[in-house]
Amino acid sequence: xxxxxxxxxxxxxxxxxxxxxxxxxxxxxxNPLALKVYLHGLYLCQNGIDHxxxxxxxxxxxxxxxxxxxxxxxxxxxxxxxxxxxxxxxxYLPVKISSMFLKKFDVRKFKTFNxxxxxxxxxxxxxxxxxQYYYQIEKNNLExxxxxxxxxxxxxxxxxxxxxxxxxxxLRNWAREGIKTASQVDERIENEERYNDDIKLVLTTLxxxxxxxxxxxxxxxDWTNNLGFSLDTIIHVAKITKxxxxxxxxxxxxxxxxxxxxxxxxxxxxxxxxxxxxxxxIAKTVCRNLGIHYDNLSIVVETYVSSxxxxxxxxxxxxxxxxxxxxxxxxxxxxxxxxxxxxxKLGILTLDAIKVYxxxxxxxxxxxxxxINTFGLSRRVNKFDREFYNTWINDWKTPQEVLxxxxxxxxxxxxxxxxxxxxxxxxxxxxxxxxSEAKQEKIEFENYYKKSDLKTNKASKTExxxxxxxSLFDTINEVEL
Numbered sequence: 001x002x003x004x005x006x007x008x009x010x011x012x013x014x015x016x017x018x019x020x021x022x023x024x025x026x027x028x029x030x031n032p033l034a035l036k037v038y039l040h041g042l043y044l045c046q047n048g049i050d051h052x053x054x055x056x057x058x059x060x061x062x063x064x065x066x067x068x069x070x071x072x073x074x075x076x077x078x079x080x081x082x083x084x085x086x087x088x089x090x091x092y093l094p095v096k097i098s099s100m101f102l103k104k105f106d107v108r109k110f111k112t113f114n115x116x117x118x119x120x121x122x123x124x125x126x127x128x129x130x131x132q133y134y135y136q137i138e139k140n141n142l143e144x145x146x147x148x149x150x151x152x153x154x155x156x157x158x159x160x161x162x163x164x165x166x167x168x169x170x171l172r173n174w175a176r177e178g179i180k181t182a183s184q185v186d187e188r189i190e191n192e193e194r195y196n197d198d199i200k201l202v203l204t205t206l207x208x209x210x211x212x213x214x215x216x217x218x219x220x221x222d223w224t225n226n227l228g229f230s231l232d233t234i235i236h237v238a239k240i241t242k243x244x245x246x247x248x249x250x251x252x253x254x255x256x257x258x259x260x261x262x263x264x265x266x267x268x269x270x271x272x273x274x275x276x277x278x279x280x281x282i283a284k285t286v287c288r289n290l291g292i293h294y295d296n297l298s299i300v301v302e303t304y305v306s307s308x309x310x311x312x313x314x315x316x317x318x319x320x321x322x323x324x325x326x327x328x329x330x331x332x333x334x335x336x337x338x339x340x341x342x343x344x345k346l347g348i349l350t351l352d353a354i355k356v357y358x359x360x361x362x363x364x365x366x367x368x369x370x371x372i373n374t375f376g377l378s379r380r381v382n383k384f385d386r387e388f389y390n391t392w393i394n395d396w397k398t399p400q401e402v403l404x405x406x407x408x409x410x411x412x413x414x415x416x417x418x419x420x421x422x423x424x425x426x427x428x429x430x431x432x433x434x435x436s437e438a439k440q441e442k443i444e445f446e447n448y449y450k451k452s453d454l455k456t457n458k459a460s461k462t463e464x465x466x467x468x469x470x471s472l473f474d475t476i477n478e479v480e481l
Contacts, residue, residue, distance in 0.1 A: 016043040021095040026077065029132070029172070031139070036060060037070045038079065045092055053087055073139075105134040113137075113144040120151050122160045129164045136168070140175040145182040147171065153189055170214060192217055195224070198231050205238040206248060219252045227259045236266045240273060261306055272306070279305045282315050289322035290331050304333050311344050316351040324358055364389055371407055375416040388421050396428040405435045413449040 018039070027035070037056060044051045056067045068082075071090050075082045083089040107114075110130070117133070118125050133147060154167045179188050199212045199220050212220075223229045229237075237258065241251040263269045283300040287293060294300055308318060321343065325336045343349070348357050368385045392398045398406075406427070410420040423443065432438050 014047070016046050018042065019095040022079075025095070026079070029168070030077075031070075031073065033060070034070045034073055037067065038074055041071075041080075041090065042092060105131065105138075110134060110137075110144065113148065116148045117151050120148070120155050120160065121162070125164075132164070132168055133171075136171050136175065141180060142171075142175060143181050146180060146185045149182055149185040149189075150174065153185075173214070173218065191221065195220060201231075202234060202238050202251070203248070205235055206242050206246075206251065208248065216248050219248070223252075223255050227255065228264065229255060229259075233264065233266055233269070237269060240269075257302065261302070275309065276301075278315065279309065282309070282318055285315070285319050286322040286333070286336065289319065289326055290333070290336065291326065292331065292333070300333065304337055308337075308340050311340070312349045313340065313344075314351075317349060317354055320351055320354050320358075324354075361386075364393075371417075371420075374407060374411050376411075377417070385417070388417070392421075392424050396424065398424055398428065399433055401435050402427060402433065402438055405438050409443075413446075415449060419449045 016039070030038070037060065040056065040059060043049075044055075053064055053067055056062065057064060060067075062070075068088055071080055071082055071088070074080045079093060079095065081091045081093055083091065107130075110133075113133075114125075114130060117130075136142060137144060137147060150171050151167055154162045154170055158166060174185070174188060177188075179185055195217070196212075199217060202220065203210070203212060203216075220234075223234055224231070234255065237254050238251055241247075241254055244250065246254070258264065258269055258272070261272065263272045279301045280297055282305050283294075283297040286305070287297070287300065305318075313321070318340075321340060322336060325331070325339055328339075330336060330339060343354065343357075346357070348354055364386060365381045368381045368389050372379065372381065372385070392403060403424070406420055406423050410416045410423060413419040422445065426432075426441065426443070427438060430441065432441060
């Protein structure tokens with residue numbers, strides 16, 4: 001049975017045809033960006049879609065010179081023909097068997113390289129293999145001596161009949177690492193040999209009884225050189241990996257996971273894995289409380305739960321916060337993350353502190369609801385009400401008796417909540433802290449809010465005072481579009 005098949009849905013769809021020779025001979029090693037440009041151009045040509053060089057520039061975020069340079073590199077491989085006109089014209093050519101990548105190289109330039117490379121191998125090197133070496137040398141600006149040393153190293157590892165594919169894989173991988181000179185190759189080999197015993201110890205810890213592969217060595221060097229893990233820490237994670245019945249790839253995933261979570265020491269890692277089950281339980285609880293579902297909770301743990309726990313929140317606190325989010329119509333992890341960070345900034349991290357804070361908010365709501373009922377407004381408490389009340393009580397420090405008096409003055413007004421907010425603003429700005437002072441204050445904008453003036457306001461032309469205009473603008477800002 002075939003590994004790959006076309007689905008029924010795909011049958012009958014439009015296609016861009018690609019020659020098998022291209023897939024076999026070019027796809028494995030062609031520059032990724034050149035490959036994208038080649039396939040995009042093939043699609044445009046075969047489907048009769050009008051286009052210009054600017055379309056390639058826009059699609060791949062390239063300059064005109066970049067696009068033309070990529071097509072010139074494809075011309076060197078005999079895949080296209082670039083006609084020197086203004087603008088340049090590109091014609092796609094049939095893929096020729098055995099063209100291999102293969103521009104016409106000046107073989108005389110590589111005479112010494114050819115002799116040295118062939119002397120290292122018992123098998124003959126054919127023209128296609130040589131051409132691939134030439135292509136890598138010119139494409140990556142490699143020293144020929146560096147390539148000879150790489151071939152020599154591959155022979156040392158695999159014997160003097162080592163395949164071209166193995167040599168070219170090492171060559172391409174090291175070139176991507178920026179290894180281009182003979183001295184850099186020597187340094188890379190020295191590092192790799194120095195770490196051989198360390199990698200062998202890692203494999204033994206995992207229970208793997210074989211030599212390390214080239215890919216495993218690259219992973220190990222990444223852990224030590226780029227991520228900064230010590231051998232002791234790597235061995236420690238390898239032991240954890242073995243308990244989980246994981247292999248080298250699983251070890252790589254765990255080490256990268258530890259790096260992403262900033263767990264670099266054995267103690268931090270032990271603490272994390274000891275808490276891992278708890279983290280997953282928290283993730284389940286939070287998702288259930290928010291009314292959302294994830295088949296794989298690892299993304300929830302890594303993106304949110306571990307960060308929340310690092311801030312100091314525990315299961316009880318996060319359970320309470322997720323329930324609070326749901327009742328506040330916040331039903332996403334991102335939304336809850338915003339709430340968690342707000343509570344953290346307030347220094348409210350424990351269940352008891354969260355309960356006290358939420359109870360205070362509920363008390364606010366009860367008091368605001370009393371005001372709304374006094375004003376005869378048939379609606380629920382909203383966020384604007386809460387912001388007003390918080391400003392009156394916490395920012396302006398309005399005494400309760402002054403607030404009660406202001407409410408009594410406002411209750412028979414048009415738009416009473418707005419009138420109350422403006423009235424308390426006047427009291428705040430003038431430092432009024434007693435009811436007697438409030439009663440003596442003349443309210444210049446009071447007539448505008450009288451219900452009896454509603455018809456007059458609607459039916460007649462009115463000259464507005466500065467305060468009245470300000471009130472009008474406040475009203476406009478409250479309209480929801």
